[in-house]
Structures are given as structure tokens and as C-alpha cells.
Amino acid sequence: MSDSKIYPVKANIAQTTHLDNEQYLAMYQASVSDPETFWAEQGRKFVDWMKPFTKVKNTSFDPGHVSIKWFEDGQLNISANCIDRHLATRGDEVAIIWEGDDPNQDSKLTFKQLHQAVCRFANALKAQGVKKGDVVCLYMPMVPEAAIAMLACTRIGAVHSIVFGGFSPEALAGRIIDSNSQFVITSDEGLRGGRAVPLKANVDEALANPEVDCVKSVIVLKRTGGDIDWVDGRDFWWDELTAVASDDCAPEPMNAEDPLFILYTSGSTGKPKGVLHTTGGYLVYAAMTFKYVFDYQDGDVYWCTADVGWITGHSYLVYGPLANGATTLLFEGVPNYPDASRMSQVCDKHQVSILYTAPTAIRALMAQGDAAVAGTKRTSLRIMGSVGEPINPEAWEWYYRTIGDERCPIVDTWWQTETGGILITPLPGATELKPGSATRPFFGVQPALVDNLGNELEGATSGNLIIRDSWPGQMRSVYGDHERFEQTYFSTFPGVYTTGDGARRDEDGYFWITGRVDDVLNVSGHRMGTAEIESALVAHPKISEAAVVGVPHEIKGQGIYAYVTLNAGEEADAALHKEVKAWVRKEIGPIATPDILHWADALPKTRSGKIMRRILRKIATNETDSLGDTSTLADPSVVDRLIAEKSSLE
Numbered sequence: 224m225s226d227s228k229i230y231p232v233k234a235n236i237a238q239t240t241h242l243d244n245e246q247y248l249a250m251y252q253a254s255v256s257d258p259e260t261f262w263a264e265q266g267r268k269f270v271d272w273m274k275p276f277t278k279v280k281n282t283s284f285d286p287g288h289v290s291i292k293w294f295e296d297g298q299l300n301i302s303a304n305c306i307d308r309h310l311a312t313r314g315d316e317v318a319i320i321w322e323g324d325d326p327n328q329d330s331k332l333t334f335k336q337l338h339q340a341v342c343r344f345a346n347a348l349k350a351q352g353v354k355k356g357d358v359v360c361l362y363m364p365m366v367p368e369a370a371i372a373m374l375a376c377t378r379i380g381a382v383h384s385i386v387f388g389g390f391s392p393e394a395l396a397g398r399i400i401d402s403n404s405q406f407v408i409t410s411d412e413g414l415r416g417g418r419a420v421p422l423k424a425n426v427d428e429a430l431a432n433p434e435v436d437c438v439k440s441v442i443v444l445k446r447t448g449g450d451i452d453w454v455d456g457r458d459f460w461w462d463e464l465t466a467v468a469s470d471d472c473a474p475e476p477m478n479a480e481d482p483l484f485i486l487y488t489s490g491s492t493g494k495p496k497g498v499l500h501t502t503g504g505y506l507v508y509a510a511m512t513f514k515y516v517f518d519y520q521d522g523d524v525y526w527c528t529a530d531v532g533w534i535t536g537h538s539y540l541v542y543g544p545l546a547n548g549a550t551t552l553l554f555e556g557v558p559n560y561p562d563a564s565r566m567s568q569v570c571d572k573h574q575v576s577i578l579y580t581a582p583t584a585i586r587a588l589m590a591q592g593d594a595a596v597a598g599t600k601r602t603s604l605r606i607m608g609s610v611g612e613p614i615n616p617e618a619w620e621w622y623y624r625t626i627g628d629e630r631c632p633i634v635d636t637w638w639q640t641e642t643g644g645i646l647i648t649p650l651p652g653a654t655e656l657k658p659g660s661a662t663r664p665f666f667g668v669q670p671a672l673v674d675n676l677g678n679e680l681e682g683a684t685s686g687n688l689i690i691r692d693s694w695p696g697q698m699r700s701v702y703g704d705h706e707r708f709e710q711t712y713f714s715t716f717p718g719v720y721t722t723g724d725g726a727r728r729d730e731d732g733y734f735w736i737t738g739r740v741d742d743v744l745n746v747s748g749h750r751m752g753t754a755e756i757e758s759a760l761v762a763h764p765k766i767s768e769a770a771v772v773g774v775p776h777e778i779k780g781q782g783i784y785a786y787v788t789l790n791a792g793e794e795a796d797a798a799l800h801k802e803v804k805a806w807v808r809k810e811i812g813p814i815a816t817p818d819i820l821h822w823a824d825a826l827p828k829t830r831s832g833k834i835m836r837r838i839l840r841k842i843a844t845n846e847t848d849s850l851g852d853t854s855t856l857a858d859p860s861v862v863d864r865l866i867a868e869k870s871s872l873e
């Protein structure tokens with residue numbers, strides 16, 4: 224789109240930020256022409272090593288031999304990098320600002336206090352029998368103890384697996400089983416938007432599943448003081464364990480390629496995959512991207528609204544900021560509670576200078592108009608970011624004008640759980656902005672577009688987004704299933720990393736992410752496989768078949784449209800409608816609740832029995848005049864029936 228609006232970098236911003244455009248171009252060139260030298264330098268600059276690395280990059284995307292290693296003979300400890308090395312220079316400065324769900328509750332932790340809390344909890348974990356390499360599952364609300372628990376794991380070399388607090392007991396159980404976690408850390412309840420979330424009760428329910436037989440102990444943080452059940456010998460109070468733990472815990476030297484964390488994410492097939500990230504490359508990449516993408520400078524107050532349960536919460540709420548010695552704000556609540564101005568109020572209250580949030584939050588606030596900024600100034604803001612899904616230009620403009628008063632550059636950051644850190648993004652002092660474009664690659668990242676056969680496309684065009692070579696933050700494997708890792712990311716287009724996203728490149732070389740090209744939905748920035756929702760649906764005793772597609776949704780980006788076929792003799796009534804929605808919430812979590820349930824007599828299938836989703840997508844979005852060829856269907860009349868049913872839904 225040559226007519227898209229361009230926002231040049233303002234002179235005062237180019238002068239006061241780390242990098243201008245020429246510096247970006249020179250550094251980018253250096254990063255791709257000689258990655259070894261480039262990353263060796265960055266690796267030394269951003270991370271303190273207990274044993275320096277001598278090897279930098281050892282990576283292969285070759286089919287059957289995919290192997291990714293960075294800084295492989297170096298040793299380091301993440302918690303020492305995030306805390307200890309800042310003690311001498313900024314021990315009394317604030318590491319974590321906590322803002323409660325209730326606007327009257329907040330607290331601050333200095334680096335010294337964080338150090339003490341992490342050491343104590345690390346010792347408590349050791350006393351519980353947690354050893355280097357053990358997997359610890361975290362199912363936590365957004366409180367400082369979530370970050371403390373993560374850092375304590377890294378201090379002793381345990382691998383954390385965080386499960387978002389909005390997932391159901393079933394989903395939690397599946398992740399505990401797959402990662403074979405022996406320890407679970409949770410809270411009595413969480414608090415979000417004035418409502419209690421029964422975290423401990425969910426853990427109890429997950430552990431009641433007879434297939435979960437690996438968990439030895441559950442550590443419970445008291446957050447609300449709400450009533451909970453207790454299993455003696457299995458459940459332990461956080462406070463009681465830390466009260467008797469020492470403040471002294473030496474950080475464990477970890478090899479650069481030792482596992483750091485597992486984080487489950489949805490793909491187009493099967494159950495969620497345990498994305499495995501390792502220690503050295505991940506930290507170098509998270510720290511470096513944090514500094515340059517958000518132009519972090521001493522004195523900044525940085526607020527990322529993501530939950531620790533998602534990759535953004537790992538890389539840009541905890542590890543990236545703390546590795547840079549930044550002050551990071553952790554918010555328990557939601558951006559529009561108690562009212563639409565909460566996000567802006569928090570910016571003023573804590574003098575936030577860098578704000579990183581998601582298009583879905585921006586659109587929800589935009590729908591409230593000026594109420595989103597009522598009574599606030601937001602003059603502390605200087606940089607704003609967006610992540611998680613494509614941001615529509617209208618929402619971008621509103622964010623720019625109304626929240627940022629046309630002063631603050633917006634960094635629209637494209638990346639994935641798998642990439643560990645940001646891959647395509649503007650840099651505040653270097654990149655001219657176009658609303659809706661994630662713009663250009665970060666250092667060391669080589670994106671390209673290919674057609675469906677894998678042929679590389681040149682110039683201004685659209686295609687499948689792939690990445691040609693490895694970067695340090697890349698995932699290393701699917702936990703326990705390296706073959707699935709190769710299959711998912713390296714088999715469609717051999718020799719390159721397949722992102723699963725489609726993109727357009729314009730005449731300036733800017734990338735515009737158009738969304739997933741596979742069967743993955745992005746609902747309010749939450750990633751979900753259609754297959755996952757379908758299997759939850761067909762697990763219902765009255766449902767024989769289901770097919771899920773995404774439809775455009777004004778606030779959520781995408782909504783969930785579920786075609787459901789009932790068993791013969793079942794009645795499709797309002798009660799069942801409610802029951803099925805509640806069922807999906809129970810199986811996966813509230814984020815997977817279908818927006819639309821379409822009781823379908825039958826689904827369109829090929830003669831070999833494959834459901835034709837292309838047709839279902841068109842029907843769901845009322846594009847029935849472009850259905851394409853339906854002659855290959857086993858029963859083409861199904862389509863007319865679906866269209867008729869659809870019109871009766873409206």
C-alpha cells in the first residue's frame with residue numbers, strides 16, 4: 224500500500240534514543256554478514272558469564288538434523304544476571320512495582336529485597352527436594368511472588384513451566400502430565416477485575432485426575448485468604464517455608480544450553496506443545512531486544528501488561544527488563560477495572576515511561592472513547608508498544624493520539640512463543656512508522672516470503688513468512704518430542720524456520736503481518752488451535768462432530784465460530800447451548816469459549832471424509848458468493864443447508 228500513512232522519526236526522539244536509522248542499518252548489516260562476531264560481542268555485553276563462551280553459533284535447520292546451540296560452552300546463571308549484578312550499582316532502586324487489582328493496593332521491591340526474597344524461596348524449593356533440572360509448574364496470579372518463583376527456579380537450575388491462571392483444571396493437568404512436574408506453585412486465589420479466581424481449587428481438581436501421579440508437593444501463596452481445601456503432607460504455605468529459609472543461596476552455574484523453561488502453546492494439530500527455551504541465548508536475546516526495542520534508559524519505568532503465563536510475560540515482564548536492571552511494573556488487574564481509565568491512571572500513578580500492551584486491550588479502551596483517559600495526563604510516557612496480534616490502523620492511530628498524545632513512537636512488535644523474543648519491530652529512534660506494520664527485522668533476523676511451494680518471493684508481495692537462519696532466542700525443541708519440533712517448524716519449507724504467519728512486504732521492505740496461515744486462532748491475543756477447541760467439543764457426550772473457524776471480532780481480533788453436529792436424537796435448545804459453552808470453559812478455560820455455536824445438521828466433507836474448512840470459513844463470514852469449487856464434496860447440498868441455518872442464527 225503505497226498510500227499508507229508514514230510517521231517520520233521526530234528529531235528530538237532520534238537524538239535522545241540509543242540508535243538512529245543509520246546506526247540501525249549498519250548494525251543490521253553487521254549482524255547478518257558476520258553473525259559470529261556480532262553475537263559474540265552482544266553476548267559479552269548483555270550477560271555476565273561465570274565461564275566465558277568460546278563458541279558462538281552452532282545451528283542447523285537441515286531436515287532430520289535440526290539442532291540449535293548458542294554460546295554452548297559458556298556458563299551463567301539467569302537470576303544472578305537479573306539481580307545480583309545490579310546490587311552494587313542499584314541495590315536500593317526499585318526492581319518491581321506491583322499494582323494490585325484494587326487501585327488502593329501497591330508495593331515496591333528493590334533489587335536488594337528481590338535478592339533476599341529470591342534466595343529465600345530458592346532455599347525453600349531446595350528444602351522441598353527441588354533439584355537442578357526438575358520441572359516446577361507455576362499456576363500463579365500476577366503478584367511479585369510469580370516473578371520471585373521464576374527467578375528462584377533459575378537460581379537453582381530448576382526448569383519452570385508456567386500455566387496461565389485462566390486455564391482450567393483439565394488444561395493444567397495436561398501440562399503437568401506432559402512436563403512431568405513434581406512441584407506446583409500456586410496461590411489460594413487470584414484477583415482480577417474484582418473477581419476471585421479459585422487457583423488452589425483448580426490445582427486440587429487437576430491433581431485429583433488419576434493420570435496426574437507425578438506431583439509431590441504444592442506450595443501455596445496466601446493472596447486473598449479465601450477458604451481452600453488442604454492436603455496434609457502435600458500442601459505447604461509459601462510463608463511457612465520461607466520463614467525458616469536462609470537468605471543465602473549461591474546461584475547455580477548453568478550451561479548455556481541447559482533448559483530454562485517450558486511454555487505450552489497451541490499449534491494447528493494435536494495437544495499444546497511444550498516450547499523449550501534454554502539459558503544463554505535466550506537471555507542475551509531477551510536483554511538485547513528489550514534495550515533497543517523499548518529504548519530502555521536509566522530512570523525509565525516500564526510497564527508490560529502481559530500475564531506471566533504468556534511468553535511476553537517471560538521475556539518482557541521479567542527477564543529482559545531485569546537483566547537490564549530496569550524497573551518493571553507488574554499489574555494484577557485488567558486495563559478497564561474499576562473503570563476505563565485504569566490503564567492511564569496506572570501510568571500517571573507510577574510515572575510509567577514505557578508502556579507495552581496488546582491490540583485487544585487498545586480496542587476495548589478505544590470503544591470507551593475519552594473515558595479511557597479521563598482525568599489523566601500520561602505525560603510520563605515516551606515509548607509505547609503493541610504485541611500479540613495484528614493491530615488495525617484505526618486502533619494504532621487511537622493509541623498514538625489518545626493515549627500517547629502524538630508524542631510517543633509505537634513499536635508494533637511481531638514475534639512468537641517459539642522465537643523467545645521480538646523478531647520484527649520498529650526501533651523508536653530509527654524507524655519511520657506506518658500504522659499496522661511491524662516494519663523491519665531486528666538484528667540478526669532474516670525474514671523472507673515464500674510461496675506455498677517454498678519458492679522465495681522478491682520485492683513488494685505477499686507470502687508465507689519464514690526466517691532463514693537462527694537467532695539466539697529461538698526455541699530449541701518441543702519438550703520431549705524433538706521430531707515434532709522438526710515436523711512443525713522445519714518440514715513445510717525445508718531448511719528454514721516456518722512461522723505459520725502470512726505477511727506482505729511493501730515497496731519500502733516493511734513487513735505487514737496478515738495473520739496465521741494455519742489452523743491457529745488468535746483471540747484477544749491468546750493463541751488457540753482450532754483442533755484443540757474441536758476436541759474439547761467432541762468430548763461432550765451429546766456432540767458427534769465439530770469444526771471451529773475464526774471470524775473477525777471488533778474487540779478480540781478474532782472470535783470463535785463453532786459448527787457443532789449433535790448425536791442423533793439430541794435436541795439443540797437454549798439449555799444445551801449454555802451447557803456446551805460451559806463445557807468448553809471447563810475443558811480449556813474461559814478464553815476458549817465459542818462466540819457463536821452453529822448447530823449443523825452435517826459438515827461439508829470431501830469424499831475421503833476431510834472437513835472443508837475453507838467453505839466453513841466463508842459461510843461464517845457471509846462470503847457465500849465466493850465459496851469456490853464445491854463439486855468435490857461428498858454431498859454438495861450440505862452447503863445450502865449450512866447457509867440456511869446460518870441465516871436463522873442471525
Ligand code: PRX
Nearest residue numbers: 610611612613635636637638639640736750
Ligand atoms: O500470528 C502472530 C501473532 O501471534 C502469534 C504468536 O502468538 P504467541 O506465541 O502466543 O505469542 C504472542 C506474543 C509474542 C504470531 O504467530 N502476533 C504476535 N505479535 C504480532 C502478531 N501478529 C501481528 N502483529 C504482531 N505484532
